[in-house]
Amino acid sequence: MDAGSGVAEGDEMRVLIGSLIQESNTFSPSRSSLQDFYQHHWVTGEEVRSIQTQNELWGFMRKAEEEGVAVVPVLSANAVSSGMLAAESFRELKIKLRTLLQAALQREGGFDGVYFALHGAMVAEDCDDTEGELLTVIRDCVGPDLPLVISLDLHANLTERMARQVNGLIGFRTYPHIDFAETGSRAASLLFAAIRGEVQPVVKLVKLPMIVPAENSQSTHGPFAELWEEARAGEEKGDVLVTSLFPVQPWLDIDEMGSSVVVVGHAGKEQEAVREAERLAGLFWEKREAFGIELFTVRQVIGKLREHRRDEGPIVISDSADSPSAGSLGDSNAVLKELLEQQVQLTHRCLVTLVDAPAVHKAITAGVGQETVLSLGGSLHESLPQPLFRPIEVSGLVRRIGDGRFYLKNGYAKNTEAFMGRCVVFDIGWISVLITERATFSGDPAMYRSMGLEPSEAELVQVKSANQFRAEYGKLTPHIYMLDSPGYSQANLMALAFRKLVRPFYPLDEVTDWKEHPLYGTKSTQREDDIDGLS
Template identity: 30%
Template sequence: MKTVLIAEFKQETNTFIAGHTTVEDFKARNLLVGDEILPYFQGNKNEIGAFISVLSQRDDVKIIPSVAANALPGPTVKRNVYDYVQALLIEDIQKADTLDGILISFHGAMVVEGIEDPEGSLLEDIRYIVGDTMPICISMDFHANITEKMAEYATLMFPFRRYPHIDMYESGVLAARAMLDILDGKIQPVMRIKKLPILCPLMTTDEEPFTSFLKAATAFEEDEDVISASVSAGFPYADIAEGGMCVIAQTNGNPAKAEQITETLANMVEEAKHQLQLTIISPAEAVKTAKAQEGITVLADVVDNPGVGSPGDATEILHELIRQKAKNAIYATMYDPQVAEQAAKAGPGATIQVSLGGKSDPRVGPPVVAQAYVKSVSDGIFPNKDVMSHGVVNHLGTTAVLVIDGVTVIVASNRYQPWDPEVFRSNGIEPAEASIIVLKSSIHYRAAFGKFATDMIAVNAPNVWNLDLQELGIKNCRRPVYPLDK
C-alpha cells in the first residue's frame, strides 16, 4: 500500500492591485480541509480532480486529502492565510502513519505579505520534514513565476502549456501519473529549468510564437526518456525578483538530455521574444469595428478581467456601446452587488434607475447612469459546460439581466471572469445569436466563444493597472529583463 497526500494552494496575485486577498476570499471559492475535499472535487476537470481520479483507480494507493485553498486572482495574500495552510499541511504530513508521496496543485504566481515566493517557501518547509527522497509532484498554471526554490524542492512540476488553460485537468493527470510511476519504480525523475529574463504579456498559445514553442516541446516528448518539456509564460503582474518566463525539461534519469532540451527551448524563446507583444485597441475603435462587421464580434475587456485580479466593474466599453448605439450587444459581467440587489428587489419586468459599475475606483471609469429594464433575476449558480473547468460550478451571487439602451448586461454580485457561454445561457440568453459580445476576460474566453465568434478583439480600457509592461511600474523584477531593458 502506498500513501499519497494531496493538497491545493492556488491564487494568482496581481501586486499592482491595492488591498489584500483574505481568508474570506479563499472561503468564497474553496477553503476545505480533510474529508471535505474528496466529495467536493470528485469528477471535477481541474488539477485536484485529476489527482483524485488517477489515484483512486489504484487499489494499492491511499489518498490523504489535506487542504484545498483557492481564491480568485487578486491582490497580495494575507500572511495569516499562508500560515494557516502551511500549518495544516505540515501537521498532516507529520501525523501520517506512512507517507510515500505528495501531490500539490499550485498556481505558482502567488505573493504573500512578506513572502515573494510562497510556493517555493512551502516546498522548502515540506522538504525539510520529509527529507530529500520523498517525491513531491506539483501542477502549476501557465502563468506561474517559476523560481529556483520551486525547482530545487519539487521533484517534478507540470505547468499548463495552453492559454486558454484547456489542459488544467491534463496537467493534474500528468503529475499524478508521474507520482505513481515514481512510486512504482518505473522512472528516475530528473528536472532542469532555465529562467529567461523575459516578461511575457497575456498572449494566447493558439498563435505564434507560442504555437512553435508548443510544437517543439511536444516533439521532445516523443522521446521515451522525456517525461515533459514546457515553456511557461510567467505572470509579470506579480512583481517579484524571479518573475518571468521559464523553460522546463524533465527526463527519466537523463540530466544531459534535460539540459539539452532547456537550452534549445530557451534559445527558441530568446530568438522570438520580439513577437511577444499584444495588439490592443481603444474601446471607441473596438465598438466601431464590431458594429461594421458581419457575424459575431467578441470584444474582450482584457484589463478588467477578474481572472487577473481586476475589479470587474470598469465601465468604458459599456459607455461606448451606449454612445455608439450598438445593436444586439450582450455583456458579461458587470460586478455590482448593489445594482443586482436593487434589480432583484424591483423584480423582472420593472424599470429602474441605476448607477451601474464604476464604484471600485475612479480609474475604472464613471458609473453608467441610466434607466434599466430588469429582464430576469437569478441566484447566479451554474456549472461550466464547455472545455475549461468542465463541471466546476460558478457562484455569481444574486444576478440580474438588465437591458440598458438596447444593451443586455449581466450584473453579478461576485467578481467573475466569463469564459463559458453558460454565463449567458443560464440566464436565458443565447450568445450565438448576438452581434457583439463583451467579455471581461483576457484569453480564456477564446476556447469556448472562439467556436462561434467571427472575430475576437482585445480592448484596452482604463483600469486601476496598466496592461502595458513599460507603463506598469515594475520595480522588483531582476534586471535586465526584456522588454524593459532592450
Template identity: 30%
Template structure:
C-alpha cells in the same frame, strides 16, 4: 537517492495540498474571506468535494484524485486546499495559516510515499515574493528528502529556483485558454505511480530567460507561445522515455517579482544532463522568438466603430484592461459606457460585478424598470477606483438568477460556479449581465443561464483576457476576436505600470536585452 520499490504490493500513502492564487501586485490584498468564498477545505470534506460529480474546486486536483482512484489502491492524506480568485498579495497571516495547517497534518500522518501539491505558481505574499516556493520548501523540510513531491502549476507561473529545488516533478499546463487541467492532474497521478513502482527519481532542469511577455501574447493556439510549446512536445517525443515532462511557463507580468520571466522546466527520467540539454535547446528557441512576444491591442475608438458597423460578421471583444481572472475589479465602465453612448445594438455584455446593482434588480423583478446605478458605492482609495467610474442608465430587468451554475465550455466545463445573485439588464441596445462574485466571463453559461442567445448577438463583450476564447469558440473564430485597449488593473501595456521588482534588463521593456546559451555556464 532512489525511491523505495515495492509500492505495488502496498497502498501508497499520498498527501494532497495546495494554495492557489494568481497575485496581481497592484490589486487589493487577498484576505481569508477570499479563500473562504472559493475553496478552503481540509480532510474528508476535501476528498468528498474532489470526488463529487461536479466539483467546485480546482479541476486538476479532482482529476488527480480520480486518476489515483482508477489506477489502484492508495491511501490519500488530505491536508488543505486553499484557493482564491485572482487578487493582490496574500496576507502573511493567511498564507502562514495555510502552510501551518499543511505542516501539522504532514507531521501527524506518519510515513508518506508522495505528496501532490496543486498550486497556481504566481502567488505573492505581503512578506515573500514567492509563497509558492515557500510552501513547497516547507513541505520538503517536513517530509524529508526521500518522499516524492509532484506539483501541478498554471502556465502563468513565475518559476523560482526554490520551487524547483523542493519538487521532484513539476507539471505545467500546456494550453491557454486552460482546457487541459484534467490531463495535467492525471499526468501528476500517473507520474507518482510510475516513480513509486520503478524507484527512479526524476531529474529537473530549469532555465529562466530575461523575457517578460504580457498575458495577451501567451495563447497556446497561436505563435509564438503555441509554437514554442509544440516544439517542446515534439522534442520530448523524440527523446522517448528519457524525458518525462516539458513545461514552458510564460510568467504572470502583474505579479512584479524577481522570479518573473519565461521559464523552461524539463524533467528527465533519471539523467540530469539530458534534462539540461533539452532545457538549453528550448531556451535558445524561445529567445529567438522574443520579438514575436509583442502584441497590438484594438483601440477603444476602433472597437466602438466596429460595434456600430452594419456589414460585418459577429464579433467578441475582450475588455482586456479589466479581467477578474488577472486581478481586475470586474467593474470598469469605460467600454460599457462608450458602447451605450454610441447606441450599439444587439450587444451582450458580461459580466459586471456589482452586488448592490444585482440586489436592486432582484428587488425590481423581471419586467420591471429602474435606473441602474453601476458603481453606486465604491471605495475611492481602492487601487482600481480611477477606472470604476459610476455610470447610470435606464434599465429593464430581463432575467434573474441565483448564480449557481455549472460550466458548459472551455476551462470551467463541468465545474460548479457560485456567482451569487445575478441579473440580466437591458440598457438601450445592450444586455448586461450583473453578478455578485468577481469572476471572469470565460464560459457561455454566463449568458445561457439567463436565456440570452449568443448566436443572435452581433457584438459580445466579456470581462476576460483570454480564457473566453475556448468557451466561446463555437460562435467566434480567432478572426472574430478583438482585445480592446481599456484601462484597469490588467492593462497589458508594460509602460503603464510602476514595476519595482521585475528583473532588469528584460525584453520587451529593455529592447537591447542580451541573452545567449553561453549565459548558462
C-alpha cells in the same frame, strides 16, 4: 521526519495528495484572505474524494485508482484570483497546511510519495515566493527523501527554491486551459514511476528576463504553439522525461520574475536535460516579439460592429484589463460608457457585464419589469485614492433577477460551480448589462446563459478574460478583438509600473543577450536542506 522508505514488491503504494491554488495580481488594489478560500472551495481529509470538478487533483485520483495506488487526501482548496494575499492570512495558511499534513502523517503512518497541485503565481504581502514557502512546509513535514511531484498552471513564476524542493514538476500544456485532469494524471504517472524506481527524475530550470502578453500565448496557434511542437519533439528523442513551458502571468511585480522552461530529465543525464532546457529557452527568446498583440479601442470595435453582418456570428471583445480571473476588480464601465456615448443601444444587440453590488441591490428593490435609474461602474474604486473608473448614471429596465450560481461547462474546469452573487439583467435599449454582486470568471458563455442571455444571438459580447474565453467563445465566432482599455491586468505591459524587476527586462528594455543577465539563465536545482522551520 521521514514519512516513507519506498515500496517493497507486492506492497500497496500509498501517496499523500492535496491542492492549494490561487493566482495573484500585485497591481490590483484588492487584498485576499483565507475567507476567500473558505467561500470558494475548502475541503479537507476524506471529503476531498467527493470533488466533482475535473481538475488536477481529480485527474490524479482517477489515475491512482486505475493503477491501484492508495491516496490519502489532505486538502483541496482554491480561491478566485485577486490581489495579494494578506500577510496574516498567509501565515495562517501555512499553519493550517502544516497541521493537516502532520495529522495525516500521524493518523495514516508512512507514505511512499507526495503530490500537490499548486498554481505558481500566488503572492502574499510579505512573500513573493509563496509556493516556495508552501513547499518548504511540505518538505519539513514529510522529510527530505520522499518523492514529491507538483503540478503548476503554465502561468506560474518558477523560482530556484520551488525547483530545488521537488523531484518532478508538471505544467499545463494548454492555454486556454483545458487539460486540468490530464495534468494531474501525468503528474501521477511521473510520481508512481519514481516511487517504483523506474525513473530517477532530476529537475532543470532556465529563467528568462522576459514577460509576454497573456492575450497571445495560446497553445492552439502562434508562437507558443510552435514552442510546444519543439518541446514535444525533444521529449520524443528520449533524453528528457517531460518538459513544461511557463510564459508567466505578467501582472506580477516580484523578485525572480520571468518566463521559464523546466525540463525533468534522467539522473545521470543531467547535461542532456540542461541542453534541452537551454535550447527551448533560446527559441522562446527568439520568438519574444511574435507574442505581441494587436489592440483595439472600443470606438474602433464599434466601427467594425457597424459594418458587421449579423449572420456572421457575434463580435466578442475582450476587456482583459478588468479580468477578475487575472485579479482585477471587474467593476470597469469603460466599455459600457463608450457604447452609450456612441448610441449603440439604439442599433445593436449587445451583452455587457460588470460588478456593482449597490446597483444590484437597487435593481432588486425596484423589481422585475420596472424602469429605474442606476449608478453603474466604479463601485469598488470609490474608496481608492486614484480610482480608474467613476460611476455613470443610466436609465433602463430591470429584466431579470438571479441568484448568481452557474456551472462552467467546458473551457475552464468541467463541472466547476461559479458564483457571481445576486445579479440582474438591466436593459438599456438594445444593451443588456449583466450586473453582479461579486467578481467571477466571465469567459464562459454559461455566465450569460444562466440569466437568459444567449451570446450567439447577440451582435457584440463583452468578456473580461485575457485568453481563457477562447475555449468556448472560439466555437461561437472567429470575430474576436482584444481591447486597449484601462485596468490592473491590461494587455499593454508597457503601461504597468514595474519596480522590482531587475533591469534590463523585456519588453520594458532592450536586452541584447538573456544569458548574460545576472539573475537569469540556467538555475541551480540541486536539492538542498533549506527547510527553515516555518510555522
